[in-house]
Amino acid sequence: MPELVPVLSKDEIHNLVFGLAQKISLDYQGRPLVLIGVLKGAFVFLADLTRNITIPHEIDFLRAASYGSGTSSSEKIKMTKEVETDLQGKDVLLVEDIIDTGLTMACLIEYIKKLKPNSIKVCTFIDKHQRRRKDIKIDYTGHIAKEGFLVGYGLDYAESYRNLPGIYHLKL
Secondary structure (H helix, E strand, O other): OOEEEEEEOHHHHHHHHHHHHHHHHHHOOOOOEEEEEEEOOOHHHHHHHHHHOOOOEEEEEEEEEOOOOOOOOOOOOEEEEOOOOOOOOOEEEEEEEEEOOOHHHHHHHHHHHOOOOOEEEEEEEEEOHHHOOOOOOOOEEEEEOOOOOEEEOOEOEOOEOOOOOOEEEEEO
């Protein structure tokens, strides 16, 4: 049976998301903002983030898969859902649950650039740079994790554990 070691509680997550939303609201005041959630993992974080952002904004999703059922990146990025919103001339904030190697985010940034937005920034709830392979500029970070395989609050292992209200280190 896997062991779950607490990393962030529900209350700690709430406070981090609220702080990120306040900063984003100030930074994008008066600008045409589109939040793009990276499915599946970011849907929980994006839901909380959008409810706390105080300025008008649009929401869309895209999906890129790289993990499958393993605990490390396959390094093969597969786009399985593209953006439907016209991004030309708008400010885009890519919202991700976790950035690890940076390979997926680098691919997503290149994809979004082709849609001619005014700007592209990155917001991740967890920055886990232990295995970073691509230099990714992260503009908004909720929490920096040093090691371990994390689950909960949208993060999964083989499609399980997304529903946990906190974030845990999964020890297999």
